Amino acid sequence: MATLENLSMNTRSKSGTVTFLPDPEPRPRRYTIVSVDDHLMEPPELFEGRVPVKFAERAPRVVERPNGDQVWMFDGRAIPMAGGNAVAGRPPSEYTTEPVRYDHMRRGAWDVHARVRDMDLAGVWSSLCFPSMVAGFGGARFWECSDQELGLACLRAWNDWHAEAWAGAYPDRFIPLGLTWLGDPQIGAEEVRRNAARGFRALSFPEMPEKLGLPSPHSGHWDPILRACEETGTVLCLHVGSASSIVGGSSDAPGDVAVSLFFVGSIITTADWLFSKVGVRFPGLRIALSEGGVGWVPALQDRVEHCFRYKEFTGGWIGEDLHPLEVLARNFWFCALDDKSGFEQLDRVGADRVMVECDYPHADSTWPDTQRYLHEQLGWLPDPTIEKLTWRTASDLYRLPDPTATAQTWLAEVPG
Numbered sequence: 001m002a003t004l005e006n007l008s009m010n011t012r013s014k015s016g017t018v019t020f021l022p023d024p025e026p027r028p029r030r031y032t033i034v035s036v037d038d039h040l041m042e043p044p045e046l047f048e049g050r051v052p053v054k055f056a057e058r059a060p061r062v063v064e065r066p067n068g069d070q071v072w073m074f075d076g077r078a079i080p081m082a083g084g085n086a087v088a089g090r091p092p093s094e095y096t097t098e099p100v101r102y103d104h105m106r107r108g109a110w111d112v113h114a115r116v117r118d119m120d121l122a123g124v125w126s127s128l129c130f131p132s133m134v135a136g137f138g139g140a141r142f143w144e145c146s147d148q149e150l151g152l153a154c155l156r157a158w159n160d161w162h163a164e165a166w167a168g169a170y171p172d173r174f175i176p177l178g179l180t181w182l183g184d185p186q187i188g189a190e191e192v193r194r195n196a197a198r199g200f201r202a203l204s205f206p207e208m209p210e211k212l213g214l215p216s217p218h219s220g221h222w223d224p225i226l227r228a229c230e231e232t233g234t235v236l237c238l239h240v241g242s243a244s245s246i247v248g249g250s251s252d253a254p255g256d257v258a259v260s261l262f263f264v265g266s267i268i269t270t271a272d273w274l275f276s277k278v279g280v281r282f283p284g285l286r287i288a289l290s291e292g293g294v295g296w297v298p299a300l301q302d303r304v305e306h307c308f309r310y311k312e313f314t315g316g317w318i319g320e321d322l323h324p325l326e327v328l329a330r331n332f333w334f335c336a337l338d339d340k341s342g343f344e345q346l347d348r349v350g351a352d353r354v355m356v357e358c359d360y361p362h363a364d365s366t367w368p369d370t371q372r373y374l375h376e377q378l379g380w381l382p383d384p385t386i387e388k389l390t391w392r393t394a395s396d397l398y399r400l401p402d403p404t405a406t407a408q409t410w411l412a413e414v415p416g
Contacts, residue, residue, distance in 0.1 A: 018094065018104045019091055027371050029410070030408075031374060032387075032408075032411060033068065033356060034355070035124050035356065036398075038128060039223050039359070040131065041132050046134075060074040060134050074134065079399075081132070085107055086106070088108070093365075112169045115127075119360075121368050136160075139155055139179030159195055167199075180203055182209070186223065197231070201400070204239060207241075208243040210243075216276070221391045222278075231398060235288050236288070238269050238289055241293050266289045271300065288334075288397065291357065294336050295339050297349045391407075
């Protein structure tokens with residue numbers, strides 16, 4: 001049985017000594033924070049007992065290589081646990097994109113009980129957690145399996161684990177997020193409904209499926225899944241990079257270029273999905289752009305308004321009752337991590353369309369100082385607006401129980 005306790009461990013990574021910073025003191029809590037974009041690293045025992053017996057030996061498993069790396073093995077493929085996905089609690093000088101080991105990660109990356117303690121340290125009340133390498137942010141690794149029956153079984157096992165062992169372990173503290181089958185939209189729709197029936201509130205879906213060799217949102221191919229999301233109230237979450245494609249510059253540019261352009265992927269995604277008219281076909285569909293920021297939204301609004309003037313030339317929005325900006329305002333939500341300019345433009349974006357995130361345990365994360373970062377960026381806003389940004393809009397979108405009473409006691413637990 002592959003568990004963290006019996007995996008052989010070492011104390012060094014390829015990039016040098018592994019240093020864990022001292023546990024931070026609990027941060028003062030000013031706000032009830034619902035973080036709509038965090039991540040989890042799947043524990044090695046995830047698939048054990050959750051796939052049919054005939055697939056037990058072929059399900060994803062963690063193996064240790066002679067050089068000390070730990071990787072997921074699935075369908076003859078080694079899937080590394082990229083370092084940047086789990087660097088919280090370590091100094092930036094040790095951040096790496098190279099493969100890492102579980103003992104090189106802060107335990108909160110993969111242990112739900114430790115995660116809740118880390119949420120408490122930072123003052124994060126509730127969290128929406130996206131998957132990591134073994135699944136891919138949008139579940140594409142399961143669809144890529146050469147044996148589609150095995151891939152579907154593993155995808156369902158991932159959802160079962162999330163329902164039982166992650167979100168289910170602390171129902172008040174996590175927003176259940178599922179994956180769906182990309183190989184057949186009818187089966188995918190059934191999985192959305194199966195998850196919604198047991199309380200899932202969100203679906204992580206590739207933001208640019210065409211980059212994976214799949215049909216685009218313009219094709220109508222995904223309509224059964226989108227219809228299932230609309231009918232069940234499941235939020236369609238489009239996370240930057242979930243189709244394994246990040247906008248960058250020159251081939252020899254430093255990493256700074258891709259990091260500074262991270263939000264560009266969300267601009268492309270929003271325009272693509274907006275003009276696919278999925279919001280017209282499914283007026284109740286709710287789409288959340290994850291880890292993309294909001295400062296760019298007014299610029300996109302201006303450009304959409306501009307091109308709408310000659311829509312007969314572009315040809316993509318003719319004969320519709322609604323203006324594309326009306327659909328954007330009705331069907332799309334956005335989230336902010338470190339986005340001061342976005343909070344300064346809420347009159348354009350809409351305070352009821354913006355949520356906050358922490359992005360634990362990624363390199364971008366504001367953990368453990370999420371409360372301070374948010375206070376510095378939005379503390380000047382009126383209290384009702386702050387409430388919308390930090391928890392109310394997320395609670396309304398994801399249909400969460402009102403956290404007011406419980407969270408007030410929680411807020412008071414830490415001085416400040």
